[in-house]
Amino acid sequence: MLVDFLKGSALALKHMGNFIIGKGNVTLEYPEVKREQPAFFRGRHRLQRYRDGLERCVGCSLCAAVCPSEAIYLEAAENTDENQVSAGERYAEIYQIHLLRCIFCGFCEEACPENAIVMGASYELAMNKRTDFIAEKDDMLDPAEKGFGDYHEYDPYISHVTPESDKSAKGDPWAVKAEH
């Protein structure tokens, strides 16, 4: 009994000591300090760009088709010589994700052939209005100056993507076939 008491007291003193020197704190001064998430974390979506600034999304709708919550709505439009938005023939003119429907399963990310949609690190989802939970394309799209590069370090699913694989993804597959 005395031994248990001493063990318990020692544990309490240890935690008190750690608290005093600030070691092992599990609380953060949120929102000033945000918790770092592991690489596999599935937070708010991001739409990525190629290094040259072109959008990766080609408006194919595979992400919307695979989404079990029917949370994605998009409308595609044709790229033109005057208005080249993405690396493909088409781009997503409208791209919305309903965050109240989304279950953050990551299927959209896995289905995307262009590594365009990825689950990011942000976990902040507090809004004042229901309509604010509809994330628009501009809410998710990487800024134009953030092309392929350091910005992608965080994403495990695209760590295999290199500038070389970007080049072949953007190449015309029929042209490659004709060469052989």
Ligand code: SF4
């Ligand atoms: S995010 Fe990917 S899967 Fe979805 S429409 Fe764009 S290219 Fe297709």
Ligand code: SF4
């Ligand atoms: S994470 Fe899942 S539920 Fe959310 S938009 Fe993507 S596929 Fe749909």
